[in-house]
Amino acid sequence: MNLFDLSGRFALVTGSSRGIGYALARGLAGAGATIVLNGVSAERLAQARERLGEEFGDTRVHAYAFDVTDPERVTDAVDRIESEVGPIEILVNNAALQHRQPLLDVTLEDWNRVLTTDLTSAFLVGRAVARFQIGRGSGKIVNVCSVQSDLARPTIAPYTPRRAGCGI
Secondary structure, three states: OOOOOOOOOEEEEOOOOOHHHHHHHHHHHHOOOEEEEEEOOHHHHHHHHHHHHHHHOHHHEEEEEOOOOOHHHHHHHHHHHHHHOOOOOEEEEOOOOOOOEOHHHOOHHHHHHHHHHHHHHHHHHHHHHHHHHHHHOOOEEEEOOOHHHOOOOOOEOOHHHHHHHOOO
16 A cells, blocks of 8 residues: 555646755655656756656656746746646745855845745745645645754854744
8 A cells, every 4th residue: 555645646846956856856756746847947957857757757757947036937837837737736845045154244135045045935936836726625835944944053044044934
């Protein structure tokens, strides 16, 4: 008996061209889901799609390059995914970046870039996907958090409140 069967389900994982997001997408595909990869680098995204397509089949792996911090691009991409791939039943908000620098050297621009990428994007993508999920009466949204919200280090000040904020 498979207790974690996602066959026939559709999942979007933001920030999934590499790292944790790639591993999450691979795990969802391994459980049977059709996955949609996301990233801003079209080249890295194509490479990730190719690798996962070889493992799970090209028809179950899709890639959409869009900036998760741009409200219009998010809305357009979610609309396209819903239309071209299928209903986003599972969203994993994973997109994130770190800016490693001592707090006193972090500029407001750097601070805002991290918070926009790591926190505001979860709101933007979550809102766009939730509009469809609410209409269907079902769906899951998972926001990836980090132990760094409790175990902050001196050089990742902008990252710490973002990862704590994802649970709000």
